Structure formats: C-alpha cells, structure tokens
Amino acid sequence: MNLVLIGFRGTGKTAVGREVAKALGFSFVDTDCLVAERAGRLIPEIFDKFGEPGFRELEAQAIASLAGADHSVIACGGGAVLNPANVAALKRNGLLVLLTADADEISHRIQGSQRPRLTSLDGLAEVKHLLRERAPQYQQAADHVLDTTRLSVPEAVQGVLALARAPNPGKSPSTVSVPVLVGTRDAHEIVIGNSALDRLSALISQAQPSAVAIVSGTGVPKAPVACVKKTLEAAGVRCVLASLDDREASKRLSTVEKISSTLLEQGLDRHSLLIGVGGGLTCDLAGFVAATFMRGIPHALIPTTLLAMVDAAIGGKTGVNLSQAKNAIGCFKQPLAVLIRPAFLDTLPPRELLNGFAEAVKHGVIADPELLAFMDRHAEKLLALDESLLAEFIARNARIKAGIVSLDPSEQGPRKALNFGHTLGHALEAEAGFKGLSHGEAVAIGMVFEARLSQRLGGLSAVEAASLEHLLEKLGLSTRLPALDSGKLLARMAFDKKNEAGTIRFALPQAIGRMMDPDGSYSVPVPVHVLRSLLEARP
Template identity: 45%
Template sequence: MSTVRELQVELGARAYPIRIGRGLLDDGAGLAARVPGRHALVVTDRNVAPHYLARVEAALAGKSFGKLVLPPGEQEKTLARFGDVMAALAALGASRDATVIALGGGVVGDLAGFAAACWMRGVGFVQLPTTLLAMVDSSVGGKTAVDLPQGKNLVGAFHQPSAVFADTATLDTLPGRELRAGLAEVVKYGAIADPVFFDWLEANAEALLARDPEALAEAIAVSCAHKAGIVARDETEQGERMLLNFGHTFGHAIETEQGYGGLLHGEAVAVGMVLAARLSADLGRAPWSDTARLATLLERLELPVALPPGLSGDALLARMKLDKKAVSGALRLILWSGLGRAEVASAVPEADIRAVLDA
C-alpha cells in the first residue's frame, strides 16, 4: 500500500477520518475496525461490483455479511431503490449496531447513506468511494438523499459516516468521462475558496487528465481538506456550507430536466459554475476575466461550459425554484465576486437569470 494521507472531519464525538491512498480496499483491519457490530450490508452497483466487491467481502470475513448490487446511474437514486436497501437490511436481520457500507460513486453513497440514516433511526455508515467525484465531494459531509421526479435530492437526511476510505487505485478503472466529471468538483474548491489551488489546477490540468497518481492524490487531499473544514464549521448547511453549491442550482436543474439521461452530475455542475460566474459578471459582482479563466480551465479539462441544446429557460427556472436553498419560493443562488470569493445571493431578478439561461 502506498503512502496514505489522512484528514479528520472535526465534529466532536462524531469526528471521523478521511483516508486517501492506493490499496485501501485491501486494508482489512482498517475497514473491519469501522464495522463494530455483527451485521454489515454492502451497497454497490453492477459496474463496481465485479472489480471490488470480493475484496470488501474478504476484508469483512467473520461478519454477517449482506450485499445489494444495483443498476448504475442517477435514475436509480429513487424511493423504490431506497426500499430495496431497507428490504436487504431486513433480510440480513440487521440490528442497531449494523453498518451500511457504500461501495461506489455518489449515487450509491447518497442512497446507502440515507438508508443508514433511516434503518432503526440510524445505524453506522462507511463510505468507500470509487469515483473521483465521490472522493472529493459526496462521500464527505453526511449529505444523504434520493431524488423525486420533481427534483434532485429532495428527500434525505444529514447522516455522517464513521469513516471515508478513498482508494485512489479505483480511479485506474474509472471511465474517462467519469474522471473528467469529478474534476469539475475539484475546480469548484479553487473557484469558491482557494485561488492558489486554482492556479495549481491550471498548471496541472494535463497531469490530472493523464491520471498522474501524485497529481490526483494532491487534488483529492486539498479538496477534502476544504470540504472537511466547511462541514466542521457548518454541518447542516445554515451558512458557509451553502457555498459548496456553486453551480449546483443550475446543474441540478439541467440534470432533472434531462431526466438524468444527459449530462453527468459533474458535467452539469461545470456548466452551472460558468452560468453562475456569467450571472455574477452580468450583475456587476465579479470581473469577466475570472469568468473567462474558469471557463478556459474547464474546457482544458474537457468539460462542457454551455447549456445543452433543447433545454427551455422557463423549464430550467421552474426546476431551480425547487432548489433546497430557496426560501418561501424565492431563489437563493451561490454567485461569486471573483476567484476564491463565493457568496450567497438572494433576490436575484428572474429576468437576469433568464437572460443567462437564454444566452
């Protein structure tokens, strides 16, 4: 096993580690230490299971072990699939000291975590993210949810994991499009909070696309450090944590309007960040030069920066009004005043939002 980087999400008695390195799925003792009870249910999908499920099962030898292998894709993050996880826990006879283990990307993590939050009013939960996007974003911070036809992540709970093991060797088998989608969330941290990291990303874009192990490990560690700090300061998204949604209000609307069959989450976030930056510049909040830098970096990382054709501005705006940050039906957006300076914006005129969507 290569050098392992370890961070901590500081939440008092509920603090937990984020471990980053190659070969962590083979650390049987480390994983077993986070499964204190007799029962463990691994939730994964058909893309991930052939590569890694047997290794996790071997690490948990001696436990009463169950597994649920789901079809892949955001369209599976539903209340019906949540019911499947509940049924699997019931079939296992899972008691209150059971642990649900999420082995996969953000969809698996969100779904398994929500199930862990609800089974017997809350049981243990371990994240084993296998995509870059999940490593740097969704596996850290305890946001769990499923989607409704009306919008993304509308049913969920805050439920922190007991540990996150980010085995970067799993990125070797990650399709290129999924890797690039994860890089969008990496760019987000530079865009909202860390211009020095943004400079580093500009200098290392090609190395990241080439899956250079050191570059990827550094990008993951810096991203997780930002996420861990923000979560420790604002666990339930009352203030600062909302800034992590830069680009997401636009992005979630795109995903939902496309029926989760178009852009991947990270791709939609890339478009959303550019739209948010353009809106900020239109409103005189931020310089156009920073918007151009953001769009250029995303394009270098082979990510989309414009709305896909065929989407209605009216439909997207209606989706955005169901965003979880909205208050009394009024939109709140995450905009910026330039690189590293994100902010919550209330009462943004709908005409200005529509102008960006229609452009």
C-alpha cells in the same frame, strides 16, 4: 515512536491512555500532571496565580521537555494543540490520535471537576463554545480520530490500539488522513492512499458490528467489492451484499425500500454496519439507507469514482430524487470513515473522471485559487491519473470540503458555498430527465452561467469568468448551455433547497476564492427577470 492522545477534557485521554500504555508496554505521561509536578502546584492553583497564559507557557515547557521521549503514551491537556509549537514537538516522534465525544456526554463526564473555567459561560455552554473554537486546531493536528461517546474505556482502548497498529497516514508520503470535525459525536476521518483499506480492521474494532452490509452499484467493478468483502471476512465478520441500479433514474425511494428489504431479510439489525462502495449515487443512497434502516445504523464509505472521492462521499449529505428535483428528499448522516483508494480510478471511464474534475474546479473557485492554478498547470497529468499528483490532489479537495463541513455541518451558512454551479446544474439534470447529461457536465455548465450571473451582480471580473470557462474546457468539460426551455429551467430552479419566500437564491463568488455573503446566508437572491435574460442570451 510515541502515541499522543489529544482532545477536549472528558474524552477519556487519561483513563484510556493508561490502559493503552499497559497494553503496549509503554510508559504513560499526562502533560497536566507533568505541569503540576514541575510547578509544584495543582492546576487550579496555577490558574489562580498565573492565569491561563501562565499555564499555557508552563504547558509548552513541559511538552518541549518530552522531545526525547520514546515508546510513551502521552495524554495532553485539551488546549495543548492551540500552540503550533506544541503540535510540532509532539508530531516529531508521535502519532496524534484525537479523542472526541458529544458535548452533552463531555458535560456529564466532567461534572464535579475542579478544572478552572476558561470562559464566562457555565457548564454545557462552555463545552460547546470551546469545542467550536478549537475544532480547526484539533482537525489540523490529528492523524486519527476516535469518537468515545458511546464507548466504554475497554472499548476505547481497543479502538486506539487498532489505530496505533494501522498504517499511519500522517507519516506515509503515499497516504494522507483528513479529519472531519462535525461537532464531536460525528467526528471521523478521510483516509486517502492505496493502503487506505487497511483501516477496515480498525473500523470493525470501533463499530463492533453484528454483521456488515456492503451496498454497491451494478456499475461498480468487481475488484473493489471483492477486496472489501475479503478483508471483512478475514476479520471474522458476516457480510451481506446488496446491489443497486446506479443510474441516476434509479435514485428514488423505491431503491431505498428495495435495499432495506434485502437487509431485513438477511437478518441485519440496528447493531449492523453498512459500507457503501461505489460512486456518488451509491454513497448518497447508502447513507440514506443507513440513516433510516432500523431508525439509523452506522456506515462507512469507500468511493470508487473521482466525483465521490473529492465531493460526494464527504460531508454526510444523503438523498434521493423526485421527478421534479434532484436530492429533494434526504438528511445529514455522517459516516464513521471515508476510505479512498485512488487505484480504484484506473478502470473509470474518462467521462466519469470529468465529473470529479468539475467538482474540484468548484472547490477552487469558492476557496482555493491555487488549486485552480495547480489544475491548469497539471491538467494533462491529472487527466492521465498521474500517481505522483493524484493522492495529494484528492486530499487537497477533501481538506477544502472537510473544512467547510466542519464549520457548517447542516448547511445553514458557509456550506451553501458548495452549491456554486449546482442551482442551474441540478435544474439541467432534472429537465433532461436525469439522462444524457452527467452531473459533472451539468455543474460545469452551471458554473459558467453562475459566473456570468456573478459578473452581472458586480462580483467576478470578466477575466476571472473567462479563466474559469477556459479551465473547464481545457479539462474536456462542455460549457455551452443546452437548448432547453428557459421557462422550464426556471420552474426547476424554483424547487432549489436554498430558496426562501419564493425567491431563487444562488451561491455566487465575489472573486475567485471568496463567496458573496450579503446577509450571512451565503446565498444571493436573484430576480427571475435577470435569470431569464441570461438564460435566453445563451452563446
């Protein structure tokens, strides 16, 4: 087995790779050096004579020549993953670790480099452009991700070694890894499988915390928290437990203050690590505490509900409610990792499972019609948490959300599509006083309403809207709009974060798998009279 380091130039592939090879007793290969050696020319000379296409061809030949390599650490050029054949060759007998770094840090590290420019842009502008352009290929190729922005070479070496010694998600049929490339500073991975918590040791090696706070909800079973605590204590880390009331009515700033006070009293500092263990509410609150305690500490998430596994723990959204609106106060804070153990769902009440299935249906509507067909075919098995389907089902949802988040981490465009069903859904939750109606139930009702709104505006066909409603009902979700005052619901929707200039905006599908995008914002303004007529025409 080989260890392959991929990523942009300046992320430490060569410096780190040499030391990792020494530690493992492996040979070290730098593909750029191999290309230069085989061509008998320096890299700048190759670009001058043959251009980038000629270099890429030589690079592909060099990587193909490594097909028989074993027990090697291979440091690849930044653009090697642009060629699918290269990725396939490297994965054949290799674990691919993506090294990332912040664009500013990369620009600083490569100052004075003789590496040829690949665009007409200069310096930092080129780095940012190429990072954005290559993000999908890096994400698809990586088995693991390590951010080296704040790491010394010895620290990065230890991080890579921990990843190399951890169970390999990419090679295990029962465990899946989904990279999330949010810029480079916040790149991380979602690890899905019943051995996912084995990655905690690598996480501790990466973060090197002074202490760890485990934040969990009162409704979280004892087993997940005990499992995390035992693993951390075995690694010699001091642990502090902080419990929160995980009812929606407690998702307020007062809860954030209570948790933060506990951390302060227990001696945690800005070098500490916070791990949120629980459902979507716990993940939201844990992330918000991590973003604000000591002006920000790193955190990781271990979701224990299906809603959190397929949606809430992914993407870095944090927040608390106001009495008028859901998640009205919050920020974006990406975790170091999301570790998902599907077995934690075994004790989850059926109603809680439905919350997650509602979000999965949303993902299918906005991005993956085949996911909807899969859920329709296997609804009974999914509801029974069939082990043969569950990990891949969660991973499929994670890939959808991670892909969208990677394109638009701060919700300026495509990420707004993830709000399908939530404009009315959040209004329903708030108007019901955040009790009686669960998040998934509210979103299911919201999706049916917004599907009809899409029909009214020339989007979904009647057949598509009906099939969506049928699937939600097949999964056991209610689709009937409750008897709440239409005027009050409109007032709640007026607080929605997508709104502009006093106009209520919705994320609406144009067709199953494709969203409306009239002005580049992925949100559609809808007149109040249209909304009122649909609300008052409830079936």
